[in-house]
């Protein structure tokens with residue numbers, strides 16, 4: 354498998370540190386609000402990479418943090434007159450609601466900053482002891498001039514940055530590029546006791562500490578949105594490598610931006626949507642398919658028109674699956690014909706196309722195309738004249754590939770309403786009374802196909818959903 358490594362600026366063959374195992378860290382959300390669609394893209398993409406690695410037999414340890422100490426959280430807590438902890442707890446819960454809707458699997462560990470304060474203090478202390486950090490009035494800064502490789506990820510040169518106005522100006526820093534590791538407590542802010550007085554961690558340090566704590570000094574993959582490359586990831590590298598003297602992450606992956614109606618997403622333009630808002634209009638599975646339909650290193654445009662295309666596409670896939678299931682249910686148990694045996698080669702080509710695409714730097718766009726081609730193949734080749742063996746094989750293939758991307762995974766069986774079930778049960782009872790057992794059996798089977806199980810009891814017929 355090849356992955357585009359931001360660090361080397363080229364596609365590289367993926368070789369994990371330990372055979373069969375992958376250690377992966379993805380920067381998680383700051384929990385002060387609902388996640389927006391820009392946040393959703395890396396979560397969906399890197400969840401898909403994780404699922405694909407697992408599909409290929411890797412044992413993946415996946416860490417995604419929650420930033421639960423931050424200026425925005427403190428601000429929100431003042432606005433809502435609740436504690437920062439309450440703000441964080443609320444939005445962590447909401448994150449999981451959205452993540453579940455988007456089909457994002459739980460991380461192996463979801464560490465929170467507030468559970469890692471002790472580790473953060475120890476890490477900063479080590480940097481200070483090694484001469485990479487300095488304390489000023491209760492703040493601690495990383496001395497970027499001491500770390501020779503500073504800028505190696507983003508390719509940004511210190512001089513360029515210093516010339517530009519892209520960095521925070523602060524009299525306490527030795528160099529404009531230096532960044533804060535520990536902040537002295539201000540009035541109305543949460544704080545923890547430390548060797549530098551009461552305070553709280555800066556943003557960048559948390560990922561270095563949690564990655565080290567849960568995955569070790571060197572990991573396989575560190576990923577996030579393009580906007581995190583600088584300064585966040587650059588600073589993570591500086592902190593981690595200055596402390597350990599080892600490579601922090603072997604592969605760095607970054608996804609491109611999301612535009613809304615061809616404009617950059619921004620609050621001032623009024624085109625800033627949370628996942629929760631979108632979920633009121635579209636099933637979030639549509640959003641997942643939409644995100645996977647473009648390669649993660651290309652920008653993606655979010656518009657109603659394109660979402661509607663994804664919606665129609667998803668329906669086509671569901672229809673192909675349901676039609677196949679229905680046909681198979683009505684087929685006799687028959688073996689593959691000679692003609693079908695020849696079609697097997699074509700059937701296998703879809704999986705090969707899918708794997709080739711995913712192996713080529715997680716090209717989900719081509720992987721999705723392979724699934725659409727397979728759906729088309731099923732529509733023409735699973736018929737009432739098919740053998741059950743062949744039809745089932747094609748359907749299994751479809752389920753396997755859609756399973757890797759975690760799409761078309763819902764059983765639409767619940768689509769039958771309670772009233773319809775009651776009505777069919779009534780008809781069946783009537784049929785039995787009239788000794789029309791064939792019709793009664795047919796109705797039972799019809800319900801079973803929709804996942805409804807009937808039970809004849811002394812109190813009458815009871816039913817439940819499978």
Ligand SMILES: [Zn+2]
Pocket residue numbers: 379380381560585
């Ligand atoms: Zn991070």
